[in-house]
Amino acid sequence: MALEIELKNVSWIWQGQTILSEIDWKVQKGEHWAVMGLNGSGKTTLLNMINGYIWPSIGTVQVMGNLFGKTDIREMRKSIGWVSSSLQERIRGVEQAVDIVVSGKFASIGLYERPNEHDYQKAYQLMEQLGCSGVADSSYQSCSQGERQKILIARGLMGNPRLLILDEPTNGLDFLAREELLESVSRLAEQEASPTIIYVTHHAEEILPIFSHTLLLKDGKVFEEGQTESVLTSQNLSRFLNKDIKVEWYQGRPWMLLKEKLKRS
Numbered sequence: 001m002a003l004e005i006e007l008k009n010v011s012w013i014w015q016g017q018t019i020l021s022e023i024d025w026k027v028q029k030g031e032h033w034a035v036m037g038l039n040g041s042g043k044t045t046l047l048n049m050i051n052g053y054i055w056p057s058i059g060t061v062q063v064m065g066n067l068f069g070k071t072d073i074r075e076m077r078k079s080i081g082w083v084s085s086s087l088q089e090r091i092r093g094v095e096q097a098v099d100i101v102v103s104g105k106f107a108s109i110g111l112y113e114r115p116n117e118h119d120y121q122k123a124y125q126l127m128e129q130l131g132c133s134g135v136a137d138s139s140y141q142s143c144s145q146g147e148r149q150k151i152l153i154a155r156g157l158m159g160n161p162r163l164l165i166l167d168e169p170t171n172g173l174d175f176l177a178r179e180e181l182l183e184s185v186s187r188l189a190e191q192e193a194s195p196t197i198i199y200v201t202h203h204a205e206e207i208l209p210i211f212s213h214t215l216l217l218k219d220g221k222v223f224e225e226g227q228t229e230s231v232l233t234s235q236n237l238s239r240f241l242n243k244d245i246k247v248e249w250y251q252g253r254p255w256m257l258l259k260e261k262l263k264r265s
């Protein structure tokens with residue numbers, strides 16, 4: 001099977017500090033991965049490495065067959081859709097939602113040409129698919145946080161990426177908006193032409209059944225990785241968080257319960 005991502009013994013050392021340490025990670029085509037870790041565990045750094053914004057100090061990185069150091073990273077990035085809070089910050093609020101989606105094509109192919117009718121048709125279709133076509137003609141700033149995230153995912157899909165990276169896409173969403181967004185991601189993953197999805201989260205219950213695999217990151221190291229149900233056990237998560245954790249599975253999703261009281265510091 002083709003490898004979409006392969007990190008071999010990767011460390012990233014920055015200003016004398018080891019931020020990522022000895023990471024081995026393989027993502028095969030057809031898999032969807034969740035990446036979970038506490039604040040500061042290195043998730044964003046790992047994503048920045050996959051996107052070629054930083055390079056390993058030690059080890060090798062290969063993304064969609066491109067070995068870093070022997071490839072044109074800008075070319076490679078055209079095949080990656082990326083949704084993160086830093087992208088949110090760069091969007092101009094007055095723009096129409098559909099124009100933001102269309103701009104995904106130009107961000108990914110780097111051309112300064114005008115979008116054509118076909119681009120708009122595709123943007124509307126993606127918005128329909130994600131469940132946000134109702135706000136296609138609204139300004140981005142008038143959209144709710146949930147609608148904005150769907151718009152940005154549609155934008156990320158505009159360039160037909162092979163890899164779609166969703167970095168904490170449910171941040172700031174209320175319970176129902178979050179569930180709706182998760183439903184959209186699930187529908188997307190179930191399509192035959194779906195890109196490989198890498199989904200970064202702090203919350204176990206967001207790891208939907210479509211995420212066949214999970215990587216737990218702790219202090220810049222891989223704590224556990226593999227098939228989701230064997231990674232997200234009560235025992236592993238208790239060790240992971242140094243707390244007594246119980247995992248309950250409901251509708252194929254893991255819900256974490258803290259069995260002990262937290263001591264106030």
Ligand SMILES: Nc1ncnc2c1ncn2[C@@H]1O[C@H](COP(=O)(O)OP(=O)(O)OP(=O)(O)O)[C@@H](O)[C@H]1O
Pocket residue numbers: 014019037038039040041042043044045046
């Ligand atoms: N360019 C940098 N210079 C110095 N330290 C950095 C740099 N990038 C990341 N770090 C440090 O590396 C660690 C991992 O950061 P990172 O942002 O990858 O964590 P994260 O898991 O994404 O956290 P969060 O869940 O809070 O977003 C942190 O301690 C951070 O301060």
